[in-house]
Amino acid sequence: MMIKHFTVDQSYKELTEHRTLLLPIACYETAINQNINGHIPLHWHDEIQFVLIIRGEAVFQINEEKIIVQEGEGLFINSGCLHMAEEINHSGCVYICLNVSPHFVLAQDLYATYVAPYIQATNLTYVHLDTKEEWGKNILEAIIKINHLMQKKSPYYEIDITVQLTLMWQNLIINGFQLKYEQSEMIRNKRMKQMLNWIHQHYTEKVMLKDIAQAGQLSRSECCRYFKRYLKKTPSNYLTDYRIQKSKALLQQPDSNVTDVAFQVGFNSTSYFIEKFKKSMNMTPLTFKKNKND
Template sequence: MQIKNFKIGKDLKELTEHRTVVLPVACYETTINQNIHGYIPLHWHDEIQFVRMVEGEACFQINEEKLIVRQGDGLFINSGCLHMAEEMNESGCVYICLNVSPDFVVSQEQYATYVAPYIQATNLPYLYIDSNKSWGKNILDAIGNIHQWIQQKPPYFELDVTLNLTLVWKNLITNGFQLEYDRMEAVKSRRMKQMLSWIDLHYAEKITLDDIARAGQLSRSECCRYFKRMLKMTPLNYVIDYRIQKSLVWLQRTESNVTEVGYKVGFNSTSYFIERFKKAKKMTPLAYKKLKMDNGSIQTNDG
């Protein structure tokens, strides 16, 4: 089951509960262009994430780095790393997403040795999983098996899932890369999350560059450098994009109108809201609303 509009909290931490009934694990197919935003928006979570690309290709951003994951290959995204994804070349991108709590990968006695150093490392935000390499193929095959077992729930599937998660992790960590912990990198990550969290709380209000910088305990110039490095845009342009994201949900409600939605998400001018929405989505807010009505995506008052 795909999550088309997963919930993101005040600090961009994903609020979706990644687990089956008895396992702290979630495994599902994701079709990027079916997401409410048309892409997977910036977020993070405590769970480690594995991706197996089934069809097409996608551009993933993890922290400040971007890479393309192609059909047949995969990706590991470490715990706590900001990430987003968008489809490449209208390729009909579909991937299996496996999210698992780090403390479930191995036994509690082995966690400090075999898991903690890897999720705390600042030089391991992600790892590309190449299907042409034996360790990569082992991981991708196991992800496919886990997905099938969770969907079909055969007898004792929980044990098979658990065994294969250990296999996945062993293949990941036996590559021999040197782990590093840079305290300043950890501080930068924390400050970036603080600024994004502040924007999430106050996006509907008047926001200045000073406000955002203060939330991250940075100067104005340092704040701009953080956003340019991580998101390739200015802080205030990020605010505008974030307001547009938030408006998509409101526009899909039957009772909403464009003017009200614009003010609700922080635009103090309807014409400016329409202008920025059209620039971002290649259509007006009203056209977007009508498109969703025609597709049957509009929500009633009770959600």
């Protein structure tokens, strides 16, 4: 199954249902450039995620860190971490994405000892997976096996999947991570999500820096430092980008027009909306609308 678009709620938590009828997991292929935004936008979810690049290459951002992942390599992305992805050099990047509820990784009696400490650790936001290490190779091969199992759905495939998940988790944790639990890092992550949540709830209104900062219980200068650290942009630039992102879905509606869309997403000037949209998308909103509706 190929996923081209997913939705998020106002806190940017992904709303895609990550489960089959029987299992709290989802496994699908994602073509980055086929997403409505041309990239995988910033989001997070409670599930842990395993990624395997099967074509091209991409740069992933997890919280404030960026990492390039090439064909044949992968990532483990921990629960609750903000992340996004962009392909590199128009490589047509496609990856297998495996999302799993942490409570399904191992039997419940083992969860407190072998899962919860890793999910809660503040120094384990992601792990780069490649074939140079045997444990990494084992995880990447298991992702492929699970993807095939999900597609074929042979008898008892659910049991086979649980076997592969156990193998993956064992290979991940036997690396001997020195887990850390920094309260300050937990607070920073929470405040960043609070500020993003506020923007996503109020982007159609007049937004002031002091309001964003207040949502995260920060000063305006500290708010700007948070955005620079996590997103490499100012709160104002993030707001503009988010408004443009929201405008794309509206522009695809047959009866929409550029002026109405501009005001619906919070711009108080059509010309300013067109200017920012063109800078972001290398085309005007009208051209985008015509291309998508042809």
